[in-house]
Amino acid sequence: xxxxxxxxxxxxxxxxxxxxxxxxxxxxxxxxxxxxxxxxxxxxxxxxxxxxxxxxxxxxxxxxxxxxxxxxxxxxxxxxxxxxxxxxxxxxxxxxxxxxxxxxxxxxxxxxxxxxxxxxxxxxxxxxxxxxxxxxxxxxxxxxxxxxxxxxxxxxxxxxxxxxxxxxxxxxxxxxxxxxxxxxxxxxxxxxxxxxxxxxxxxxxxxxxxxxxxxxxxxxxxxxxxxxxxxxxxxxxxxxxxxxxxxxxxxxxxxxxxxxxxxxxxxxxxxxxxxxxxxxxxxxxxxxxx
Amino acid sequence: xxxxxxxxxxxxxxxxxxxxxxxxxxxxxxxxxxxxxxxxxxxxxxxxxxxxxxxxxxxxxxxxxxxxxxxxxxxxxxxxxxxxxxxxxxxxxxxxxxxxxxxxxxxxxxxxxxxxxxxxxxxxxxxxxxxxxxxxxxxxxxxxxxxxxxxxxxxxxxxxxxxxxxxxxxxxxxxxxxxxxxxxxxxxxxxxxxxxxxxxxxxxxxxxxxxxxxxxxxxxx
Numbered sequence: 001x002x003x004x005x006x007x008x009x010x011x012x013x014x015x016x017x018x019x020x021x022x023x024x025x026x027x028x029x030x031x032x033x034x035x036x037x038x039x040x041x042x043x044x045x046x047x048x049x050x051x052x053x054x055x056x057x058x059x060x061x062x063x064x065x066x067x068x069x070x071x072x073x074x075x076x077x078x079x080x081x082x083x084x085x086x087x088x089x090x091x092x093x094x095x096x097x098x099x100x101x102x103x104x105x106x107x108x109x110x111x112x113x114x115x116x117x118x119x120x121x122x123x124x125x126x127x128x129x130x131x132x133x134x135x136x137x138x139x140x141x142x143x144x145x146x147x148x149x150x151x152x153x154x155x156x157x158x159x160x161x162x163x164x165x166x167x168x169x170x171x172x173x174x175x176x177x178x179x180x181x182x183x184x185x186x187x188x189x190x191x192x193x194x195x196x197x198x199x200x201x202x203x204x205x206x207x208x209x210x211x212x213x214x215x216x217x218x219x220x221x222x223x224x225x226x227x228x229x230x231x232x233x234x235x236x237x238x239x240x241x242x243x244x245x246x247x248x249x250x251x252x253x254x255x256x257x258x259x260x261x262x263x264x265x266x267x268x269x270x271x272x273x274x275x276x277x278x279x280x281x282x283x284x285x286x287x288x289x290x
Numbered sequence: 291x292x293x294x295x296x297x298x299x300x301x302x303x304x305x306x307x308x309x310x311x312x313x314x315x316x317x318x319x320x321x322x323x324x325x326x327x328x329x330x331x332x333x334x335x336x337x338x339x340x341x342x343x344x345x346x347x348x349x350x351x352x353x354x355x356x357x358x359x360x361x362x363x364x365x366x367x368x369x370x371x372x373x374x375x376x377x378x379x380x381x382x383x384x385x386x387x388x389x390x391x392x393x394x395x396x397x398x399x400x401x402x403x404x405x406x407x408x409x410x411x412x413x414x415x416x417x418x419x420x421x422x423x424x425x426x427x428x429x430x431x432x433x434x435x436x437x438x439x440x441x442x443x444x445x446x447x448x449x450x451x452x453x454x455x456x457x458x459x460x461x462x463x464x465x466x467x468x469x470x471x472x473x474x475x476x477x478x479x480x481x482x483x484x485x486x487x488x489x490x491x492x493x494x495x496x497x498x499x500x501x502x503x504x505x506x507x508x509x510x511x
Contacts, residue, residue: 001292003292026291027295030293030294031294038295042299064346064348065346103305105305106305107305107306107367109363109365110303110305111300111301111302112300112303112308112417113299114298115417116305116307122299144295144299145295147299148299151295151298152291152295152297152298153291155293155297155298156292156293161416177298214346216307216347287346
């Protein structure tokens with residue numbers, strides 16, 4: 001049984017299996033169910049993720065206050081324009097992350113990963129990597145296992161609540177989960193997956209939670225798209241052979257402590273950051289008086 | 291790891307907020323199981339963050355959806371107001387300040403078709419986890435994660451052993467058991483959480499015990 005990412009990695013090394021196998025075995029042991037039951041549930045989870053990631057690509061969804069209506073469609077159409085800077089694959093990934101956020105804000109069905117506000121990152125990254133690699137379903141499910149293993153350690157040892165740790169604890173953690181998944185799906189080893197997750201958190205250390213009008217829309221949707229990018233580039237750092245000098249467990253602890261140092265205004269209260277700008281405040285008044 | 295991967299990749303839910311939307315739907319859904327009688331009107335008293343932000347997070351729609359029997363992942367949740375109209379269920383949202391209550395707390399007053407009211411108070415703790423803190427005046431701590439028997443009984447000697455022997459006879463293991471009473475010798479409440487689903491016959495057998503006033507079984511949670 002692992003309680004830290006170091007223990008997760010040590011168990012995988014000892015048994016000479018990928019991280020996902022340790023996460024799978026731990027889940028079977030904890031819940032007393034077979035591999036088939038875990039896989040069936042992962043399939044159902046992934047189906048919800050996939051639908052949310054496609055839901056808003058073709059048409060805008062109505063949301064309270066309309067702060068992010070149509071963001072997924074805009075990015076999706078641009079991804080097919082042939083004129084993008086980041087290329088069609090990454091622009092499609094951003095569109096998928098936007099689609100999950102738009103679906104969530106429009107009261108559609110999503111899978112919290114690890115939270116509803118950050119529910120676009122893991123789906124967008126795993127779908128995009130799977131498509132890029134023409135991966136089998138088994139590899140996709142393995143990706144979900146790795147991401148949830150990393151996420152479980154962070155949930156247990158730190159926090160995944162924006163009210164407690166800021167956006168780094170929600171979208172940052174989702175990026176760490178997704179980057180570790182991307183590495184294993186790409187054939188990287190467990191150590192590289194851990195470095196990728198550490199890089200993702202290092203890249204986002206200290207990010208505040210400052211939702212306009214307190215709604216899970218802006219900047220949440222943009223953070224989902226940008227943290228999906230963070231997950232991908234962090235995975236590429238690790239796959240290139242870069243090593244994060246600070247171990248993942250220490251980075252997680254640093255993220256947690258940093259979150260605790262953030263003043264209350266920067267933790268989901270809509271009293272700081274872009275929420276507290278003149279325009280942010282005006283939007284909030286407009287939304288709640290109409 | 292003592293945390294399921296489906297607590298990390300999950301819950302599957304209707305957005306936008308696991309605490310303010312999914313948790314709210316669950317609170318009303320579980321309250322509906324607790325009330326277990328037809329009702330035509332619900333007053334939702336909102337405390338703390340629920341009172342401040344309920345409109346932006348669809349807490350109102352989620353509560354009504356739960357009161358109509360919808361789960362937190364039901365895609366009809368967003369149109370619960372229209373569905374309530376069809377079902378002739380009326381409702382209102384009122385601010386309230388409750389003492390020592392969690393930020394996201396709701397007091398639900400169900401107006402029963404048979405007359406009278408049933409009151410359930412509960413909090414949404416985040417990640418769609420909930421805690422029911424009061425049922426019809428009885429304080430409790432009930433998180434609705436396993437099959438549950440809710441019993442109201444006369445506070446008399448030996449009643450608890452009668453209840454547990456019924457469960458033992460059909461090989462149901464008690465996980466958690468909580469007792470509370472208003473006054474010594476008056477009406478008491480007993481909440482029993484079990485490892486296995488509770489068959490309906492348990493309710494019938496327990497109801498035959500003279501000191502037991504009411505038995506409710508919650509197998510969907």
